[in-house]
Amino acid sequence: xxxxxxxxxxxxxxxxxxxxxxxxxxxxxxxxxxxxxxxxxxxxxxxxxxxxxxxxxxxxxxxxxxxxxxxxxxxxxxxxxxxxxxxxxxxxxxxxxxxxxxxxxxxxxxxxxxxxxxxxxxxxxxxxxxxxxxxxxxxxxxxxxxxxxxxxxxxxxxxxxxxxxxxxxxxxxxxxxxxxxxxxxxxxxxxxxxxxxxxxxxxxxxxxxxxxxxxxxxxxxxxxxxxxxxxxxxxxxxxxxxxxxxxxxxxxxxxxxxxxxxxxxxxxxxxxxxxxxxxxxxxxxxxxxxxxxxxxxxxxxxxxxxxxxxxxxxxxxxxxxxxxxxxxxxxxxxxxxxxxxxxxxxxxxxxxxxxxxxxxxxxxxxxxxxxxxxxxxxxxxxxxxxxxxxxxxxxxxxxxxxxxxxxxxxxxxxxxxxxxxxxxxxxxxxxxxxxxxxxxxxxxxxxxxxxxxxxxxxxxxxxxxxxxxxxxxxxxxxxxxxxxxxxxxxxxxxxxxxxxxxxxxxxxxxxxxxxxxxx
Amino acid sequence: xxxxxxxxxxxxxxxxxxxxxxxxxxxxxxxxxxxxxxxxxxxxxxxxxxxxxxxxxxxxxxxxxxxxxxxxxxxxxxxxxxxxxxxxxxxxxxxxxxxxxxxxxxxxxxxxxxxxxxxxxxxxxxxxxxxxxxxxxxxxxxxxxxxxxxxxxxxxxxxxxxxxxxxxxxxxxxxxxxxxxxxxxxxxxxxxxxxxxxxxxxxxxxxxxxxxxxxxxxxxxxxxxxxxxxxxxxxxxxxxxxxxxxxxxxxxxxxxxxxxxxxxxxxxxxxxxxxxxxxxxxxxxxxxxxx
Numbered sequence: 001x002x003x004x005x006x007x008x009x010x011x012x013x014x015x016x017x018x019x020x021x022x023x024x025x026x027x028x029x030x031x032x033x034x035x036x037x038x039x040x041x042x043x044x045x046x047x048x049x050x051x052x053x054x055x056x057x058x059x060x061x062x063x064x065x066x067x068x069x070x071x072x073x074x075x076x077x078x079x080x081x082x083x084x085x086x087x088x089x090x091x092x093x094x095x096x097x098x099x100x101x102x103x104x105x106x107x108x109x110x111x112x113x114x115x116x117x118x119x120x121x122x123x124x125x126x127x128x129x130x131x132x133x134x135x136x137x138x139x140x141x142x143x144x145x146x147x148x149x150x151x152x153x154x155x156x157x158x159x160x161x162x163x164x165x166x167x168x169x170x171x172x173x174x175x176x177x178x179x180x181x182x183x184x185x186x187x188x189x190x191x192x193x194x195x196x197x198x199x200x201x202x203x204x205x206x207x208x209x210x211x212x213x214x215x216x217x218x219x220x221x222x223x224x225x226x227x228x229x230x231x232x233x234x235x236x237x238x239x240x241x242x243x244x245x246x247x248x249x250x251x252x253x254x255x256x257x258x259x260x261x262x263x264x265x266x267x268x269x270x271x272x273x274x275x276x277x278x279x280x281x282x283x284x285x286x287x288x289x290x291x292x293x294x295x296x297x298x299x300x301x302x303x304x305x306x307x308x309x310x311x312x313x314x315x316x317x318x319x320x321x322x323x324x325x326x327x328x329x330x331x332x333x334x335x336x337x338x339x340x341x342x343x344x345x346x347x348x349x350x351x352x353x354x355x356x357x358x359x360x361x362x363x364x365x366x367x368x369x370x371x372x373x374x375x376x377x378x379x380x381x382x383x384x385x386x387x388x389x390x391x392x393x394x395x396x397x398x399x400x401x402x403x404x405x406x407x408x409x410x411x412x413x414x415x416x417x418x419x420x421x422x423x424x425x426x427x428x429x430x431x432x433x434x435x436x437x438x439x440x441x442x443x444x445x446x447x448x449x450x451x452x453x454x455x456x457x458x459x460x461x462x463x464x465x466x467x468x469x470x471x472x473x474x475x476x477x478x479x480x481x482x483x484x485x486x487x488x489x490x491x492x493x494x495x496x497x498x499x500x501x502x503x504x505x506x507x508x509x510x511x512x513x514x515x516x517x518x519x
Numbered sequence: 520x521x522x523x524x525x526x527x528x529x530x531x532x533x534x535x536x537x538x539x540x541x542x543x544x545x546x547x548x549x550x551x552x553x554x555x556x557x558x559x560x561x562x563x564x565x566x567x568x569x570x571x572x573x574x575x576x577x578x579x580x581x582x583x584x585x586x587x588x589x590x591x592x593x594x595x596x597x598x599x600x601x602x603x604x605x606x607x608x609x610x611x612x613x614x615x616x617x618x619x620x621x622x623x624x625x626x627x628x629x630x631x632x633x634x635x636x637x638x639x640x641x642x643x644x645x646x647x648x649x650x651x652x653x654x655x656x657x658x659x660x661x662x663x664x665x666x667x668x669x670x671x672x673x674x675x676x677x678x679x680x681x682x683x684x685x686x687x688x689x690x691x692x693x694x695x696x697x698x699x700x701x702x703x704x705x706x707x708x709x710x711x712x713x714x715x716x717x718x719x720x721x722x723x724x725x726x727x728x729x730x731x732x733x734x735x736x737x738x739x740x741x742x743x744x745x746x747x748x749x750x751x752x753x754x755x756x757x758x759x760x761x762x763x764x765x766x767x768x769x770x771x772x773x774x775x776x777x778x779x780x781x782x783x784x785x786x787x788x789x790x791x792x793x794x795x796x797x798x799x800x801x802x803x804x805x806x807x808x809x810x
Contacts, residue, residue: 315577370769
């Protein structure tokens with residue numbers, strides 16, 4: 001009895017047909033372009049974990065917070081680092097120790113929390129500075145004495161001492177977002193991922209974790225409106241995936257992988273405009289000095305000598321970025337010309353042999369991104385070359401950004417880590433994360449130097465550019481001497497946007513969401 | 520006892536005839552060439568590879584195929600041909616190793632379940648069903664979360680996933696044979712349980728399961744490649760087809776050769792083992808040939 005199906009279609013012929021169809025379908029990829037000028041779709045490199053300015057974890061969170069919580073000031077759109085008032089009518093430095101402010105009179109909080117007042121300014125600023133709150137951004141208000149309320153809308157910020165970075169990295173950042181005192185107290189003293197008492201040009205109306213965040217124009221905002229009625233923000237960790245999203249028409253703006261910059265400048269996708277911005281960010285490999293075998297300084301030094309930084313950066317960024325000499329980028333006070341301990345594999349082997357360190361096996365934790373993986377694989381090969389076996393551990397962003405936290409238990413297993421911190425235009429914003437107070441907060445190498453802390457404090461009050469330059473150079477020398485750091489690059493920032501969009505960007509390419517406009 | 524003595528001679532004759540029939544079938548011969556080619560490439564990877572598969576040369580990245588690099592180079596300037604050869608070694612090690620282990624455990628458990636007491640059968644069936652109810656990807660993710668990504672993790676996941684299938688088939692056939700006359704005769708002649716299972720039942724149930732196992736090999740290769748693609752399998756710098764495919768995906772706009780290098784061996788090996796399994800099945804069970 002024949003078992004051939006009546007329709008004559010066998011499983012093999014079906015498979016063959018499906019294969020042919022699949023191959024044919026690749027010849028006509030879907031083309032879809034954003035056609036709506038009212039909605040802006042942009043990518044952020046990480047999702048929201050907290051929407052409290054005092055405890056923010058990433059730049060994309062800060063970008064959103066400055067859009068939904070009016071701050072005293074914000075950076076201006078363009079290629080120069082300047083600030084502009086946001087919640088204030090006036091913001092004026094009267095002398096080295098006093099700054100007077102007067103709030104705009106039509107700024108209100110959502111959710112029925114009333115008008116923004118000077119009392120809210122006092123609460124918000126002192127909350128960041130108060131050591132009891134353990135804000136990682138307390139350093140931004142290191143010099144704060146108090147905020148004096150003069151009347152409903154006016155007040156004076158009093159400083160204990162001169163504070164040089166005030167106008168460059170404190171006032172125009174998310175640290176100076178003004179929160180409703182009543183709302184924060186009602187929430188138990190700390191905000192989570194659901195924003196309350198929003199006050200900026202936009203309000204957040206939806207957050208679907210790992211999928212998207214939606215901001216809409218705040219109907220009660222009486223000043224310069226945001227350029228788009230709605231901004232949809234998609235958290236996409238891998239820039240390569242974001243580039244595909246852009247080309248598919250699903251995004252209007254994205255940071256690109258640094259390794260894609262050359263290709264996209266030469267061949268931008270249809271309707272796309274590629275910009276390259278100098279980055280202040282810094283990428284490094286950290287070595288946890290409290291965990292064996294790296295509790296031995298000579299082994300840390302061997303690792304510094306083992307890493308071929310040029311090749312690491314070349315492999316990760318395809319020649320688009322240069323190696324760095326520290327955490328302070330060119331153009332800022334304190335930028336160095338060279339690192340103290342560079343690639344010298346023979347020296348590395350010599351140090352390891354002197355310490356009797358054979359058959360070392362270590363782990364390198366990285367963020368799950370193609371550039372990081374490429375860099376890590378070169379580091380792995382470099383370490384293997386001097387006899388250290390290195391296992392690469394890839395982490396998603398949610399896991400990665402908690403690895404060295406003192407609240408967890410992984411910090412005492414963490415050995416090598418590849419980090420990248422974004423940066424504001426003052427060297428103190430780079431050094432603040434590596435002070436002893438930051439151990440287990442952002443200082444995951446557990447680098448513990450009182451000399452470094454004292455120099456950091458000096459840098460905050462020193463206004464002589466030459467002396468400041470010396471201070472920050474000396475601080476990076478201390479980092480190098482500790483053996484805890486292998487400085488890799490400052491990257492460059494690749495920005496890809498639709499030609500129907502005028503992006504709102506800081507000089508380093510970071511987003512100013514309310515400043516995006518239709519072309 | 521003469522039955523047991525004569526059985527190997529019969530098997531050798533059957534095997535030789537089957538091999539000849541396999542070579543006469545165009546699809547079977549093609550499959551055999553593919554499978555032998557893939558295995559030979561993996562076994563002789565050391566000899567065939569033109570470069571160290573892990574040697575990084577960033578300035579040679581994204582080279583197109585040529586005489587120096589037969590399949591081009593990846594984003595780190597590594598020779599793709601060498602990586603594919605050594606990746607094949609990983610894929611086949613995982614596929615053959617884990618399928619073999621699955622087979623051993625599955626056959627043993629299936630025999631015990633089918634021939635053993637009822638309560639043990641029920642217990643094992645419950646265990647098999649519990650394991651089968653887990654989606655493979657979820658099981659892999661859970662396992663990797665607990666024990667970390669590694670080659671061992673891939674093998675263990677595959678073994679856990681495959682054992683219940685083999686065991687169930689062996690169990691069903693064992694139950695059917697348990698009351699067969701030749702088994703009853705052996706029992707009445709005083710043969711022990713172990714001997715009955717090994718000499719009388721196992722040879723009669725192992726054929727179909729071997730065909731099934733050969734058809735599972737491409738599935739296992741795909742699981743290994745999938746896990747490595749997701750970063751849950753083989754760790755860098757060990758070359759793996761899935762990891763090559765992932766590199767290709769990340770750099771698809773720079774060059775298509777990496778995807779080609781990672782994808783083609785998976786396709787060819789999958790086709791080879793699938794067609795080989797189907798050809799074997801057609802030979803041993805011609806009634807199914809037209810399906």
